Amino acid sequence: MRRAVVVTAFFAGLLLIWELAAETGWWSPVLFPSAVSVARYLWGAMNDGTLLEAIRVTLQRLLLGYVIGAAIGLPVGVLTSSSKIMDDTLGSLALGLQTLPSVCWVPFAVLWFGQTESAMLFVVVMGTVWSVIIATNHGARTIPPIYAKAARTMGSRRLHLWMMVMLPASLPFLVSGMKQGWAFAWRSLMAAEIFVTILTGFGLGQLLHYGRELNAMDQVIGAMMVIVLIGLLADRILFAPWERFLHRRWGMDGG
Amino acid sequence: MTNRAAFVGATTQHCSLATSKLDVQSVSKWFRTSRANVHALAEVSMQVAAGQIVCVVGPSGCGKSTLLDIIAGLTQPDAGQVFADGQEVAGPGRERLVVFQEPSLFPWLNVFGNVMFGLRLCPELRGDERRDIAHHYLSLVGLEKFEKAHVHELSGGMKQRVALARALAPDPQVLLMDEPFGALDAMTREHLYDDVQKIWADSRKTVVFVTHNMREATCLGDRILLMSSAPGTIARSFDIPLSRPRSIYNAELVAHAAAVADALRGTMGGGVPE
Structure with a gap:
């Protein structure tokens, strides 16, 4: 309760400072819109449906790209952890490509796929898959071998060993790998939506992009706030329950 | 093989091969890494009678944990065999369960x-x-x-x-304990010595207990096997004919522990154990 009051007071204070700073009139309202005008924009966009539609389009792209990226990244990550050769080859490839900011995939994707949904998806998958591989690889290596050893003495073999020991033992790294992947997918999609202008769907990134084109600072800031909010909500809804479970069982965060 | 026969004859009169629960026969193990080829165990032989507690002590790196892994079936020896109840051990199995030093829960x-x-x-x-x-x-x-x-x-x-x-x-028929109390404080350890003795008195499990703590070995073991390192061999065997339950503060027990510690110092060429 006390915590909620402190948090609410902090953000209310921030909004108040913003509003007061805008009220002084020291900066042009075109470049520094007041909190109220941003709220007015958000309310309007909500009511005419553009905001909800943008959120829907963006989340749909995000989910598809993320699922593909994770579905490739998790097994490949386990594979790279399984042998020295795999780590030296696939592992270093993943490490190299992970350092490439995902926005750098945009020119490549546009040349290959044109201004299409596929280009967008490609950027998101490329942004996701390498970080999932690296997180999974690292996590799989940190499973204490003693678990498998102890289980084997008790008669656990093959499928039982994988399902009852290796899978639950890998939960901390699975969750951290999936979370890592989510963060990268989100960043990649925003880059893709800002740079790939297409007509098949108008996402949050495009909302941001056209805010710039139209010199509409209230739209730019409003879209940014929605993007932050979605990131926060995704973290709370998708990952916080798993992290609480891990914390309860393992007694620490994610591994 | 003649070596092993002589060793068995000299040190384990009360433990004939026929009634052995565990029979380790000339087990050797090498660990090959890119830098070195370590001879971990060299023709180690030991017998453990049913219901007996045998403690294996030795300096760090003498191969005592490797020996236990081989008895458990978790590691395959490069030469020699392990028999449990006359059956050759080919892999891990629940008739030989292990308590590890590392947290394995x-x-x-x-x-x-x-x-x-x-x-x-x-x-x-x-x-x-x-x-x-x-x-x-x-x-x-x-x-x-x-x-x-x-x-x-x-x-x-x-x-x-x-x-x-x-x-x-x-x-399980056999309980294998790999320095199970090594990471615990002294007071907790002493409690656990009492518990292990109590449980053993009720269940009469066959136990192989690896440790580097002389008093622990003397407190729990019917017999102590002293290993020397590089390569790991069983250097000596001591019978501990004390009545149970034992306390690590018993003067007789301390005398036995000191004898084992002296012998260990001998095998290490003047080094100090622990």
């Missing part, structure tokens, strides 16, 4: 779930029998109140008690 299961893990792999038991057995062994190690606790909530000593209960529950 599964964090995704609670205390009760950990003890149940091995029991669920006993197809001859019914569900309610498994639960009864798990309750029984948890109360035997004094943790009946902690059945629902998560592993990370337990102290080091409690964790090893759960590991002991988990290893005892499927009723």
Whole structure:
């Protein structure tokens, strides 16, 4: 309760400072819109449906790209952890490509796929898959071998060993790998939506992009706030329950 | 082979090959790495009679844990064999369960779930029998109140008690203990010596107990095998003919421990143990 009051007071204070700073009139309202005008924009966009539609389009792209990226990244990550050769080859490839900011995939994707949904998806998958591989690889290596050893003495073999020991033992790294992947997918999609202008769907990134084109600072800031909010909500809804479970069982965060 | 025969004859009169629960025959093991080829065990032979506690002591790196892994079936020897009840050991099995030094409890299961893990792999038991057995062994190690606790909530000593209960529950023929109390404080250890002796008195399991603590070995062992390192061999064997239960503060026990420690110093060429 006390915590909620402190948090609410902090953000209310921030909004108040913003509003007061805008009220002084020291900066042009075109470049520094007041909190109220941003709220007015958000309310309007909500009511005419553009905001909800943008959120829907963006989340749909995000989910598809993320699922593909994770579905490739998790097994490949386990594979790279399984042998020295795999780590030296696939592992270093993943490490190299992970350092490439995902926005750098945009020119490549546009040349290959044109201004299409596929280009967008490609950027998101490329942004996701390498970080999932690296997180999974690292996590799989940190499973204490003693678990498998102890289980084997008790008669656990093959499928039982994988399902009852290796899978639950890998939960901390699975969750951290999936979370890592989510963060990268989100960043990649925003880059893709800002740079790939297409007509098949108008996402949050495009909302941001056209805010710039139209010199509409209230739209730019409003879209940014929605993007932050979605990131926060995704973290709370998708990952916080798993992290609480891990914390309860393992007694620490994610591994 | 003549070496081994002479060794058995000289040191283990009361333990004939015919009644051995465990029979380790000329086991050798090398570890090959890119930098070196380490000869971990060289023709190690030992016999353990049913219901006996044999402690294996030696300096760090003498191969005593490797020997235990080989008896457990977790590691294959490069030469020689291990027989349990006359059957050659080909892999790990629940007739030889291990209590490890490292924390080996599964964090995704609670205390009760950990003890149940091995029991669920006993197809001859019914569900309610498994639960009864798990309750029984948890109360035997004094943790009946902690059945629902998560592993990370337990102290080091409690964790090893759960590991002991988990290893005892499927009723193994042989209990293998790999420095199980090495990471615990002295007071907790002393409690556990009492518990192990009590449990052993009731169950008469055959136990192989690896340690580098002389007093621990003297307190628990019917026999102490002293290993020397590089390569690991069994240098000497000591019988500990003291009555049970034993206290590590007993003067006679301390004298025995000192004798083993002296012998260990001899095998290490003047080094100080521990």
